[in-house]
Amino acid sequence: MEPSQSSFQNVIDQIVAFATLYGFKILLAIVILIVGLWLVNQVVKMLSTVMNKRQVDRDVQPFLLSLVGAILKVLVLLSVASTLGVETTSFVAIIGAAGLAVGLALQGSLANFAGGVLILTFKPFRVGDLITAQGFTGNVEAIHIFNTILVTLDNRTIILPNGALSTSPVTNISGKGTIRVDMVFAAGNSNAVDAVKASIKRVVDACPTGLKNREHDILVTKLTELAFHFDVRVWCNSADYWDTYYFVHEGIARQFGKDGIKGPEPSVTVIGDFSSVGKLK
Structure with a gap:
C-alpha cells in the first residue's frame, strides 16, 4: 500500500504545483475569454445600431458585422493564449501569411466586394x-x-x-427625377423657319409625357446649303425618357407631312460644256 500511497501523493503534489504555477494564469485567461466575448458582442450590437441610424444598406450589414466580430474574437483568443504563456508571434505570422495568400488568390473578388460596399454605402x-x-x-x-x-x-x-x-x-439618368430629351431635326431651307418651328411646337405641346411646368426649347442650331437644323429639347420625368423621345420623333414625321414641311433636297451641280451633246456626225 505504501507504493500506491506514494504514487497518489506524487500526483497530488504535481496537481498542487501545477495549480500554484498556472492556476492564476488559467483563471485570468478564463476571465479574459468571458469578458472579451461579452465585449465583442456589445461592440457588434453598438455597430449595428450605428449602421441602422446611418441607414447603411441591409445587404452590407450582416457581412460587416460578422467580419468585425470574427476579427475581434481572434484578438480575444490571441490575448487568452498570450496570458497562458503561449507564444503568439508564430500564430500572428501564420494568420498574416494566410491572409496574404487568400488576398492574392481572391484579389478580383475582393475588389468587387469593396466596390459593392462603396456602392451600397454611398448610393451613387x-x-x-x-x-x-x-x-x-x-x-x-x-x-x-x-x-x-x-x-x-x-x-x-x-x-x-x-x-x-x-x-x-x-x-x-434618373438621379434628379426629371431629364431633358435633346433631339435634332432638319428641314429643307425652302421652308419658312417660323412655319417649321410652329409645326414642331404642335408636336411638343401634344406630347403626353412632356412636363407642362417646364419650358421646352425649339432652336435653330445650324444652317447649311440644303437645310435648317433645329435643336428640340423636351423636359420629362426620367422614367418617360424613351416614350418622349419616340413620341416626338414619330409626331414630327407625321406633322411635317400634314403641314407640307419639306425635308432637305439634295442638289446636283453639273460643270462642263455639253453643247455638242445630241449632234450627229
Whole structure:
C-alpha cells in the first residue's frame, strides 16, 4: 500500500504545483475569454445600431458585422493564449501569411466586394434608376455585394462587376427625377423657319409625357446649303425618357407631312460644256 500511497501523493503534489504555477494564469485567461466575448458582442450590437441610424444598406450589414466580430474574437483568443504563456508571434505570422495568400488568390473578388460596399454605402444609384455604365444603358434591377444587375431597354440582363463599376464613370439618368430629351431635326431651307418651328411646337405641346411646368426649347442650331437644323429639347420625368423621345420623333414625321414641311433636297451641280451633246456626225 505504501507504493500506491506514494504514487497518489506524487500526483497530488504535481496537481498542487501545477495549480500554484498556472492556476492564476488559467483563471485570468478564463476571465479574459468571458469578458472579451461579452465585449465583442456589445461592440457588434453598438455597430449595428450605428449602421441602422446611418441607414447603411441591409445587404452590407450582416457581412460587416460578422467580419468585425470574427476579427475581434481572434484578438480575444490571441490575448487568452498570450496570458497562458503561449507564444503568439508564430500564430500572428501564420494568420498574416494566410491572409496574404487568400488576398492574392481572391484579389478580383475582393475588389468587387469593396466596390459593392462603396456602392451600397454611398448610393451613387439605387434599384430602379436608369443609368449608363460600362457602355450599357438600362434600369438597375438589383445591387449585390459582388455585382450589379442591369436590365437594358431591350430586356437583356447585364451583370456588371462592382469593382469596375465603382471606379468608372456612371451616368445616373434618373438621379434628379426629371431629364431633358435633346433631339435634332432638319428641314429643307425652302421652308419658312417660323412655319417649321410652329409645326414642331404642335408636336411638343401634344406630347403626353412632356412636363407642362417646364419650358421646352425649339432652336435653330445650324444652317447649311440644303437645310435648317433645329435643336428640340423636351423636359420629362426620367422614367418617360424613351416614350418622349419616340413620341416626338414619330409626331414630327407625321406633322411635317400634314403641314407640307419639306425635308432637305439634295442638289446636283453639273460643270462642263455639253453643247455638242445630241449632234450627229
